[in-house]
Amino acid sequence: MAITIEIDHARTRRAAQGQSQSPARGQAPVRKPARSPCQLGGPVVPQGVKGPIRRLKWLILMLTLSVYYVTPFIRWNRGPNAPGQAVLLDFAHGKLYLGPAEIWPQDLYLITAAMLLATLILVLVNALAGRLWCGFACPQTVWTDLFLLVERLVEGDRRQRLKNIGAPLTTKRVAQIATKHALWMMIALLTGGTLIFYFTDAPELVRDVIHGEMSPTALTWTLVFAGTTYGLAGFAREQVCTFMCPWPRLQGAIWDAEAFTVNYRDYRGEVRMSAKKAAEARSQGLPAGDCVDCGACVAVCPI
Structure with a gap:
């Protein structure tokens, strides 16, 4: 069950990243996760x-x-x-x-x-x-x-x-x-x-x-x-x-x-943003995840 959830979540995120729709009024902007060098071709x-x-x-x-x-x-x-x-x-x-x-x-x-x-x-x-x-x-x-x-x-x-x-x-x-x-x-x-x-x-x-x-x-x-x-x-x-x-x-x-x-679990939430912006979003009742999207996990991993 855990494997299925992870796979479905990854597919959902990829589909969401491929959409270029602007956020609805009153919604916090969705930051796309920083792409790793290998995704950029380097x-x-x-x-x-x-x-x-x-x-x-x-x-x-x-x-x-x-x-x-x-x-x-x-x-x-x-x-x-x-x-x-x-x-x-x-x-x-x-x-x-x-x-x-x-x-x-x-x-x-x-x-x-x-x-x-x-x-x-x-x-x-x-x-x-x-x-x-x-x-x-x-x-x-x-x-x-x-x-x-x-x-x-x-x-x-x-x-x-x-x-x-x-x-x-x-x-x-x-x-x-x-x-x-x-x-x-x-x-x-x-x-x-x-x-x-x-x-x-x-x-x-x-x-x-x-x-x-x-x-x-x-x-x-x-x-x-x-x-x-x-x-x-x-x-x-x-x-x-x-x-x-x-x-x-x-x-x-x-x-x-x-x-x-080594995964970002679903229950930690989305959207990914800085801690300050996440606190502001939560105070307004908007969704915000725990990940600050700093990219450090990608930068230190040789794989």
Whole structure:
């Protein structure tokens, strides 16, 4: 029922926004919600935020990145003639090593069971506490946050980055663009190279890279994964969540009236206006909603 109400409300608002009728006499003017940059055809430029939730998100980002980059270098003694890497997907011998576990192709049911368990946990977490996975731990979120941090440090805050869009190129602007993309490429190459470490002995591959003896296969896949990271986190960003990821399509089926969602609820009322104008409208017996239509929710959201 809650989902139906939200959908109907969204449709009603879209229909109302498409009408250009002037308000009736004695009625407060209806302000159209500010359109986001993506609705205007431009890029999404989120504003940096501060606070305990943002600090928690930075901690989770550092934790997830540390797990990703460090795990291939964790060693595990399996005896002679056995790989010493704790986590290793050995395609040559058809084995998956996870610490003390050695999984063969015929043990695929174990992987299937683990994936089903992970899916169940994800569904339960989403139903109880909202979009924790999407907002904190999804790889697309983590690397997009990292790329946005670089962009913010190099080009400035949201206001400055919006000014840069369509502005004429200057020496300073060219230097900023070159620096940003150079840092993005470094992160992407590091990400792609680390992913290759999960398929071969990580310290040995590092030595090959240092001595310029990296195999063409490893180099090719490193560049492929680096290019994917560079494109998805640097440019696609919210498009991945909107069009490519299947998880948002499933969330509507597991939400209920008690689920945590980021929405403006119907019962908070319309019309949206400043707090002062809303107080005046209510004193005159006119409708007024709680939302002040400041657009901050759109400005800070990277999606």
